[in-house]
Amino acid sequence: MTTETEFKPGIRNITEFEAKAILMEYGITAPRGIVFETLPDKIELRFPLVLKVSDASIIHKSDVGGVKAGIMGIYDLLEEYGAMKKKFPNSEFLLEEMAPKGVEFIVGVTRDPVFGPVIMLGTGGIYTELFHDVTFRRLPIGRPDALDMIQEIRSGVFCKGFRSTKIDCEKVADLLLKVSGMISGGKLDIVSMDLNPVIVSAAGAVAADAKISFPV
Amino acid sequence: MFNNLLSPNAVAVIGASPDRSKIGNAVLENLVNQGFQGKIYPINPSYEEIFGLKCYADISSAPGKVDLAVIALPARLALSVLQECIQKGVEFVIVVAGGFSELGGEGKKLEDSLKEKLKGTKTRLIGPNTVGVLFPHSKVNTALTPGERIWFPGEGQIGFISQSGALGLLVMDSLAENGTGISGFVNIGNRADIDEDDLMEMFLEHDETKSIVAYLESISNGEKFFRTVKHVNMKKPVTILKTGRTPEASAAASFHTGALATDNRVLDGILRQVGVVRAYSEVELLDFGRALAYARPLRGKRIAILTTAGGVGVLTTDLLTTEDSRPALAMARFSQQEIGQLKQHALPIASLNNPIDLTADGSTLSYASILNILVGSENVDGIIAYALPQTPKIDTSVIDPIAEASRKKTVVVGVIGNRLTGNLMVEFEKARIPAYPSVQRTVSAMKALYLRNMYLGRLLNDH
Structure with a gap:
């Protein structure tokens, strides 16, 4: 993963604040x-x-x-x-x-060259790049897809409770469905999106960081 | 829609030849040797007769309707001959030659002109760059490989779609070892027209086909593939082996999601989304194809293991209860009453906790009685039964109780060894019981059955 400032031709990035404003329009919580x-x-x-x-x-x-x-x-x-x-x-x-402490996920969207827009759920925060514990679906998704995705990643274990940490996975599913609704049907034409981390606690699912890029 | 491909009345071989070095020779010979009962028209202006069949100068002089024409001529001749086929009203054309889009440049242009020719016509094209098709039930065999170099599978229940011609032929040659049959084979080649989606639809409507397996190196149209596989797979199980992974595809992406979205991971998620069991090798592809065609659906994850070899039972238990690229399954637990029943039918030295080990002293009779108890048990969803004829009291008649059991419950059979087992594998295949010559393959087949049921349950719930 590149670390320097970068400009890719055909892609327009927006600021985190602008990205979060868009998320909030679609009912996704941000700090x-x-x-x-x-x-x-x-x-x-x-x-x-x-x-x-x-x-x-x-x-x-x-x-x-x-x-x-x-x-x-x-x-x-x-x-x-x-x-x-x-x-x-x-x-x-x-x-x-600052978002309350909780379990960190990454939720993202990207365009697959064959299948078009796909959504990703994974173990978030600093562990994203370490474990590559992620799963994908083609958009749009339904609630059963969202629940399957949670089951397929390691952090899904927190839905059943692990080491006294238990989260409500319906909140993660809700967020995935909101993202799906946001992108599907060409409502929001984006190239890529990273919500990382999405922090899930008793307070709900909060997108603590957000990156969105648009086609130019 | 594909009836005249699956079961044509008249087949023309354009470029048929008595010359052994010509592809048109092998194609015609395979069609004749397969015992095709319809009309065969060799087409070649240089001959009056080939293999005792009247030869025609061109397709338009062939009498009556032609359902399927194989163009076994070099690429540069394909375009004009395709035009003749279209004029004749041939419904399906197979273009064998390579030298098209796989070469890029001029080849790509040539293939585009083939596609252009087909537009607005009723003619559908397989290939170009294809080794052909095989439909054992209607005895259609247009393979380009001489028949003395390969075994072609007989009639079976598996519809086999392959993007690679060579891999397809080699897999079929291997299948013949245990007499595994197929319901059809199509090498889609460059899929200028007919693609994997069309063929899945074809096999869905094909009564002989009970399960569909596809070897793909790329996907022609993601959106159409997704839609087609989802609906076909709900009615007939589809297994897919997808190769040609490109992990570096999006490594340059600046966001985590883009960088992590390798086509392998994306496909993995998408195949789960449409409920398809993914195979990771050509062996798994056909192993799962057989299990899904033959075995009863596996309704739960509690598996009983029956063996006469302790180590085999232990290894099976380990593999079965380990999560690998597929989920772990569970060992069935018997009730006290069931253990009592089991004891009545086994020697005192036998181990009756799952895995059940009848030991080298176990007999076919004891095996049969115990299998019967497992079939009746409400604590058992599926049975892995080992047929190991290497000990004196187990003979090949062990197949009978296993066949009986597999009519009532999900049974996957392991047959390990060589000297006496080859024939046993053939017998299981004849009885359409999924049997595998290794512990790993036996366990993986059971897991594939489990995944199929899990996915299907979810897909049906969605609707």
Whole structure:
């Protein structure tokens, strides 16, 4: 996986904030957040917060030091903002509430050259690239497909409960179906989408990070 | 729609020849030797007669209707001859020659002109670049390989679609070892017209076909494939072996999803979505094809193992209860009452916990009685029965109780060995009981049956 900033011909990336705004239109939950160039004086978000560089040309933000999570208070925030501003003087920033801890999934969409749009579910977060524990379906999918997908990946075990962690997999299925509804029937013409991680806890399924690219 | 391909009344071989070095020679000979009962028209302006059959100068001079024409001529002649076939109103044309799209460039253009010619006509084309078709029930054999170099399978229940001609012929040659038959074989070649989807529809409507197996290197149209396989597979089991994986296909993608979407992973998910059991080798393809054609559906995952060799039982248990590329199945647990019944029919040294090991002292009679108890047990969904004639008290008549059991319950048979087992394999095949010459293959076949039932249940629920 490439780490540098990249531009692919025929593909237009949007910022995480823009991507999440689209998700929310389709009923997918994302953390509350604001975008700014200069940190505003008054912030109506609940700590802990996460500060991220907001720039459509930076795809893998954490690889370039563009993500600072676990900001506990205002002094923390001022310090991290200062450091981040120095690193990315010409970019905007996204400040968000942190999603509650839970089981991390990756949900994605891409275009298969033979089968067209396909949806992926996998073990998320830092484990995505380590375990490649993923499964695919052709879009659109139904609820039985969504439930099968959950069964097929290792993290599906948390639906039955594992080491005192138990999640409601209907919430994962709901999210998969919302993504399916979003893409199917040509409603949203995208090239690719990564929601990683989607954090599933008692609070529901939250898309903590989102990347969407469109055809130009 | 494909009736005149599956069972033609008149077949023409264009380019038929008495010259052993010509493909038209092998095609005509195979058709004659297979015992085709309809009319055969060799077409070649240079001969009056070939193999005692009247030879015609061109297809238009062949008397009456021609249902199937095999064009066994070089690529450069195919286009004009296809035109003649269309004029004659031939319904199905097989273009044997290579030298088309597989070469790119001029070959691709030539193939496009074939397609162009077919437009708006009633003629359908198989190939080009195909080794031909075999339909044992109607005795149609247009294979390009001389008959003395290969065994062709006899009548059976498996419809076999192959994108590779050579692999198709080799697999068929291997099948003949135990007398496994097929209901049909088509090598789709470059599939300029008829593709894997058309043939799945054909085999779906074909009464002799009980299960469909397909070897594919690529998929002609993803959307159509998805739709076709889903609906065909609901009515007749489809097994697919797909090769030509390209893991690096999207490795350059910048998102995780794009990078992880190798065609192998995507296909894996899609085959599950349409409920198709995936084979990973040519051996599995036909193994599963047989199991799905012959065995009763497996309604659950509790399996009883019956053996006269302890080690075979232990290995079977290990493989069966291990999740590999397919899910683990469960060992059936017998009730106290059942264990009591089993004891009455086995020697005291026998081990009656699943796997049931009758030991080298086990007899055919004892085997039969125990099998009968397993068939009647509500705790057993399927039975793996080993037919091992290497010990003195088990003889080949063990096939009878196994055949009896497989009429009532899902039974997969393992036959390990060589000296006495070859004939036994043939006998099981005759009785349409799925039997396999290794523990691994026996277990995998049972798992394929389990997957089929699981997928089918879900597909039917969806509707």
